[in-house]
Amino acid sequence: MKMDQSGILRAIGYMRVSTDEQGDSGAGLAAQRAVVEAECARRGWTLVEVIEDVASGKTLDRPGMTRALGLLDARQADVLIAAKVDRISRSTLDFATLLDRAQRSRWALNVLDIGADLTTPAGEMFAQIVAVIAQYERRLIGQRTRDALAIRKAAGVQLGTVFRIPGEVVFRIAADYAAGAGLTAIARNLTAEGIPTARGGTEWRASTVQAVIRRVAENTADHE
Structure with a gap:
């Protein structure tokens, strides 16, 4: 990464709210800015610009994000920093794509809530884990497509709904486990937040969390 003449990393702060989010909430622009500014001060980075979007997080196609990525690719900054991963993207696949772009273009990404x-x-190792999880989600998407085609070919026979764990939930479980959280604690938190299980239920068990982690580990081994 290229730094300024003093050898200090140059950071772009990125903040986002959707049109239906309250500005005074924990995800508000002011709250995100405070977290980003504090981290840059702690690390001794130069915060060269703060870029804001008021847009959906479903894709990376937003004016502010486009500008930020253009500056980073042009080597006008070294780091893109954000307070929370869902401010960057709500899609595991998009987040993995962004990590890959950062590595190829030789700039860094720093998302504070997930480390x-x-x-x-x-952080580089973390990026590899995210890439594996994104690949896992791609396979699930492929499976859902095949399931949908099979249902259409069933000549009106109702085969039922196939439930899957979304990639972002798999990503969260793997990140929490890598950060040292126990299986029971992860299950308890998912249950408390009402996140649906693979079968659409509301109660997570440690054994289910363990199965997700085992699947991620198997996919990681496949890609070594």
Whole structure:
């Protein structure tokens, strides 16, 4: 990464709210800015610009994000920093794509709530885990497509709904486990937040969390 003449990393702060989010909430622009500014001060980084979007997080196609990525690719900054991963994207696939772009273009991404910091070796390893999870989600999408086609070919026979764990939930479980959270604690938190299980239920068990982690580990081994 290229730094300024003093050897200090140059950061772009990125903030986003959707049109239906309250500005005074924990995800508000002011709250995100405060977290980003504090981290830049702590790390001794130069915050060269703060870019804001009022847009959906479903894709990366937003004016502010487009501008930020253009500056980073042009080597006008070294780091894109955001307070929370869902401010960057709500899609695991898009987030993995962004990590890949950062590595190819030789700039770093730092997302504070999940510890995704590509300025460190641990962050680079984290990026590899995200890539595996994204591949897992791609396979699930392919499976859903095949399931839908099979239902259409069943000549009106109702085969039922196939439930899957969304990629972002798999991503969260793997990240929490990597950060040291126990299986029971992860299950308890998912249950408390009302996140649906693979079968559409509301109660998570440690054994289910363990199965998700095992699947991620198997996919990681497949890609080594």
